[in-house]
Amino acid sequence: MEDTVPRELSIQLNAVDWVVILAYIALMLYVGYYFHRRHKSFDDYFLASKGMTTPLLVATLVSTFFGLDTLFGTSEIGFMEGVVGFFGYALVYTVLYVVMAFLAPRFRQMEGRTFSDIIGDTYGKGARVIAACCSFLYSTNSMEMMGMGFIFTLVFGVPFWVGVLASAVIVVAYTYAGGLWADAVTDTLQFFFMTVTLGAALILGWRDVGGIANIWAGLEAYVGEDPSYYLHPLGGYLTPGLIAAYGLTALAVLCEPAFLQRIFAARSPRAVRNALLIGTPIWASYELACTLLGLVAAAAVGLGMIVEPHPNQALLMVVSHYIPAGFIGFFLASVLAASMSTADSYLLVSAGNLVYDIYRPLLRPGLDDRSLIRLTRYGILVSAVVSVALAFVFERIMGLWVFQASVLINTVLVPLYIAVFVPALRRFRLAGTLATAVGFFGTVIFYVLVTTLGSFSEDWATMIWEITLLGRTFEVWQEYGIFLIIPFVLLAYLVGVALEWRRRAVPGVQGR
Amino acid sequence: MQGWDVVAYLTGVVLIVGPTAVFVAYLLELRRLSRRGELGGSGR
Numbered sequence: 311m312e313d314t315v316p317r318e319l320s321i322q323l324n325a326v327d328w329v330v331i332l333a334y335i336a337l338m339l340y341v342g343y344y345f346h347r348r349h350k351s352f353d354d355y356f357l358a359s360k361g362m363t364t365p366l367l368v369a370t371l372v373s374t375f376f377g378l379d380t381l382f383g384t385s386e387i388g389f390m391e392g393v394v395g396f397f398g399y400a401l402v403y404t405v406l407y408v409v410m411a412f413l414a415p416r417f418r419q420m421e422g423r424t425f426s427d428i429i430g431d432t433y434g435k436g437a438r439v440i441a442a443c444c445s446f447l448y449s450t451n452s453m454e455m456m457g458m459g460f461i462f463t464l465v466f467g468v469p470f471w472v473g474v475l476a477s478a479v480i481v482v483a484y485t486y487a488g489g490l491w492a493d494a495v496t497d498t499l500q501f502f503f504m505t506v507t508l509g510a511a512l513i514l515g516w517r518d519v520g521g522i523a524n525i526w527a528g529l530e531a532y533v534g535e536d537p538s539y540y541l542h543p544l545g546g547y548l549t550p551g552l553i554a555a556y557g558l559t560a561l562a563v564l565c566e567p568a569f570l571q572r573i574f575a576a577r578s579p580r581a582v583r584n585a586l587l588i589g590t591p592i593w594a595s596y597e598l599a600c601t602l603l604g605l606v607a608a609a610a611v612g613l614g615m616i617v618e619p620h621p622n623q624a625l626l627m628v629v630s631h632y633i634p635a636g637f638i639g640f641f642l643a644s645v646l647a648a649s650m651s652t653a654d655s656y657l658l659v660s661a662g663n664l665v666y667d668i669y670r671p672l673l674r675p676g677l678d679d680r681s682l683i684r685l686t687r688y689g690i691l692v693s694a695v696v697s698v699a700l701a702f703v704f705e706r707i708m709g710l711w712v713f714q715a716s717v718l719i720n721t722v723l724v725p726l727y728i729a730v731f732v733p734a735l736r737r738f739r740l741a742g743t744l745a746t747a748v749g750f751f752g753t754v755i756f757y758v759l760v761t762t763l764g765s766f767s768e769d770w771a772t773m774i775w776e777i778t779l780l781g782r783t784f785e786v787w788q789e790y791g792i793f794l795i796i797p798f799v800l801l802a803y804l805v806g807v808a809l810e811w812r813r814r815a816v817p818g819v820q821g822r
Numbered sequence: 823m824q825g826w827d828v829v830a831y832l833t834g835v836v837l838i839v840g841p842t843a844v845f846v847a848y849l850l851e852l853r854r855l856s857r858r859g860e861l862g863g864s865g866r
Contacts, residue, residue: 361855365844365845366848366851368844502842505840506842509836509838510838513838516830522824522826525826588844592837592844595833595836599833
């Protein structure tokens with residue numbers, strides 16, 4: 311297949327497709343309008359009155375956590391490397407969803423509104439603000455903004471920047487108006503759209519390409535050699551170091567701000583546990599479907615059924631080829647849904663960080679609920695502007711995401727889990743403050759060093775910093791930020807415990 | 823190798839049936855919440 315080059319995607323839409331896409335956008339805006347002015351308290355607006363039941367939680371958890379990175383990223387790995395896209399990269403997330411199902415009820419019992427609440431109540435204002443800053447950084451969702459812009463550009467044929475702005479305006483409008491209720495209700499529609507169309511696309515695409523026998527033949531033709539690595543669970547380019555690095559970024563599941571917001575918004579601890587257990591097979595199937603559709607795309611190229619797409623557009627290409635006319639609108643609406651359901655959730659979370667977690671405790675402790683809602687709405691606008699700006703500033707958006715995940719895990723994971731699950735250790739304010747500070751500033755310094763002193767590897771698509779020590783050269787990848795810094799965070803926590811113990815032991819100095 | 827056909831079709835079916843069941847349960851829930859006036863506010 312050396313004579314073929316990746317093609318840019320273009321999709322032909324008919325009248326039914328247009329109606330579906332426009333109806334979908336109108337419906338999202340209507341939901342926002344419906345919930346406007348229905349909020350009596352900040353909990354109504356920010357935590358859906360703490361009344362989210364299992365079905366709503368399943369839908370909003372699944373759709374929020376699966377954005378375009380899954381849809382395009384996982385199918386890209388399926389296209390280039392095969393089923394390792396599921397077994398090597400995605401399975402660790404699935405395991406952590408199950409783990410989270412059993413941890414989530416304890417978080418729900420804490421009665422917090424954000425994880426910064428728990429960290430602040432346990433360790434004080436300093437730790438709270440640092441945790442909120444890193445949650446804000448994590449939640450500025452530039453990748454989804456760019457993804458929405460890409461789909462808008464594809465559908466409406468507008469310039470990319472117009473696509474980004476137009477899609478951002480829609481998401482901001484219904485989130486601004488309706489808060490978490492609008493967010494969750496739109497998530498539910500989006501969840502239904504994105505999963506069912508992907509399932510149908512997989513069945514139709516797999517059947518039309520001729521099942522595994524034809525897929526094997528297509529893969530042989532595509533790669534020009536034995537393609538067995540495509541069907542090997544750990545085939546492809548994975549090395550143990552990479553598996554560990556990607557596995558560690560999955561730890562973000564354990565302290566994900568949007569995840570935890572939904573856990574706090576659950577009607578009961580049992581509702582959220584059930585939602586996570588029901589959602590896990592759907593999450594896993596979604597990842598597997600993306601991987602298998604990538605595989606179908608590679609085989610279809612080998613069989614000469616489609617032209618070779620850009621790898622991250624493999625899924626769109628194969629779906630637009632196999633899905634019946636009139637259903638493309640459903641699929642594009644579902645792709646838009648995947649990105650919007652993620653973007654809206656993080657807009658709300660990051661606005662909450664700015665107003666509820668930072669502004670209120672530092673400057674206006676007595677802020678009433680009405681003012682909190684009004685200011686959180688302004689926070690949504692600020693967060694949207696930052697997300698869109700970052701989308702245009704950062705050339706390599708994947709690198710930004712790795713930084714965001716690292717800063718979240720390094721700053722929040724240790725102090726939060728000690729606060730919630732280790733009662734004997736949680737009354738040490740200094741320890742929590744030191745740990746969050748080391749995690750946050752350590753990660754920032756690490757990434758500044760890797761990005762300024764390292765260079766971008768085209769082969770691995772990541773920043774790598776080569777260090778020569780005692781005549782040996784070591785490669786430090788930007789993905790290593792988590793396992794290099796977490797030990798220092800743990801150490802900082804223990805140092806804080808020791809210092810505070812010592813201080814309390816001095817006569818006349820009172821502990822907390 | 824034929825097992826992959828089963829895996830692919832089964833995955834597709836799970837993605838259609840599972841979310842549809844969740845969506846139906848949600849609609850029933852929605853009707854109940856609307857009747858109680860709890861949708862969009864605490865009802866207080």
